Amino acid sequence: MPNLRFTEKALSDWMRSDAADSEIVISSRVRIARNLQHVPFPMLASNEQSEEVLNKLSEVLQYDDVHAFGDFHTLDLIDIDDLDKRVLVEKHLISPSLANESRNGAVILSEDESVSIMINEEDHLRIQCLYPGFQVKEAWEKASAIDDAFEAHVDYAFDDRRGYLTSCPTNVGTGVRASVMMHLPALVMTQQIGRILTAVSQVGLTVRGIYGEGSEAMGNLFQISNQITLGQTEQEVIENLHGVVLQMIGHERTARERLITDSRLRITDRVMRSYGILSHAAVVDSKEAAQRLSDVRLGVDLGLLDGLSITVMNELNVMTQPGFLQKTFGEDMRTDERDIYRAQLIRDTINAAKQS
Amino acid sequence: MLCQECNKRPATLHFTKIVNGEKTEFHICESCAREKGEMIPGTAGGFSIHNLLSGLLDFDPAGKSGSAGTPPAKALQCEECGMTYSQFSKIGRFGCSSCYKYFDSRLDPLFKRVHGSTSHVGKVPARAGGRIKVKRQIADLKRELQESITQEEFEEAAQIRDQIRELEKGIAQE
Secondary structure (H helix, E strand, O other): OOOOHHHHOOOOHHHHOOOOOOOOEEEEEEEEEEOEOOOOOOOOOOHHHHHHHHHHHHHHOOOHHHHOOOOEEEEEHHHOOHHHHHHHHHOOOOOHHHHHHOOOOEEEEEOOOOEEEEEOOOOOEEEEEEEEOOOHHHHHHHHHHHHHHHHOOOOEOEEOOOEEOOOOOOOOEOOEEEEEEEEOHHHHHOOOHHHHHHHHHOOOEEEEOOOOOOOOOOOOEEEEEEOOOOOOOHHHHHHHHHHHHHHHHHHHHHHHHHHHHHOHHHHHHHHHHHHHHHHHOOOOOHHHHHHHHHHHHHHHHOOOOOOOOHHHHHHHHHHOOHHHHHHHHOOOOOHHHHHHHHHHHHHHHHHHHHHO | OEOOOOOOOEOOEEEEEEEOOEEEEEEEOHHHHHHOHHHOOOOOOOOOHHHHHHHHHOOOHHHHHOOOOOOOHHHOEOOOOOOEHHHHHHHOOOOOOOHHHHOHHHHHHHHHHHHOOOOOOOOOOHHHHHHHHHHHHHHHHHHHHHHHHHOOOHHHHHHHHHHHHHHHHHHHHO
């Protein structure tokens, strides 16, 4: 029986803490891709081979040095129904491709959900650490330590010249993808975002929508990550990302200050209108929800709204996703029905938060 | 219908994007489409990295001109997993770690384009790592040696040379 604890609540335990720069940086994530020696990559592995990989990597968990990172729970993807898989994707605990395409795929989750280890995704092993706020260095250190612990028990595919060998040529070398999710409403409103994102892409970083490759930037959320994995050390990659994000935080703060000094009335009006709509509307589609939640989040950060916390806003961002809505209201619903339930959920959550 | 971006020109491009059963429609004009190129789903932004890579991989001037020396790309095959180079160039993914060895003659230009570099300088697995670290040390020393020769600091050069010999002996003995 799969452990459903991980899909029953919207927020991972870690999200409830106050983290550094969390009014702008929502979360920091580091993922390390690794493969075992002498076994074809998951895409080509036979059923027996991928099962062997799963067994081998699950066994590693029993060793004390890995166990030292906390209690882990292994979920075999085959035991999880589609809706729960979708919820795990919405919580960023597994990737869409692990949910949809993997054979003998599994995810190993730490108790607080900050560590998620995917098995038989595109690579045999993907170690992911997801931290709240701006903690990309901490996330890297933890992921790297877990990587060391695994490496003490299994042989990785590694080459002197190319580094860690991965299924996709875009991950070869360090196998490290570090990313930071940022909420940048003031840079969008003051129309500086385009210029900044162009500059970011010129220093080997890339910007995506929040659900990864191909998705749009919804609700002023941007994911900044490194593009290069070969020819730079992990420290250089992390430092580079850290430095750029730090600058972007500075720009966003300046833009927010300017908005509040130059156009306090306008910004207050915008926040309050969005707040009014979210606390009273009967139908809200996902695009509108993302935009209004972004406005309200900004209002909370700027101190224009009482009673709501960033934690509640984080929770709403996850809970208004399609998988979670269906999980909450227990129905296989059409898009238009979903918009009604979404509105209800937002109304109830906001009102409950206000009264508590 | 007017373009939803500029609200001025008529919309000539219509997209429907369906993600997790959620349908979103886009109606924009060509000039906004060009400007926002990356944002339009189904084109650049919605394009998978593997599609993009296979574009880079198909580029094979040596194979086409049949120049001597390197084997034509199309004939390359990984003896471990059976993947051919042309399969690799279609899907943009390696079949196993040995593909890196069998396709090696073709990989430098690809890595150069994707990463701007062809060699790993980062973390090394601890258990297999000792030998690799020494190799890197030797490479660093060789650069220093060259430097001191250029600067005509021959005494220092001799010292570095001895250090290199010592390290190389250590590796050979393993």
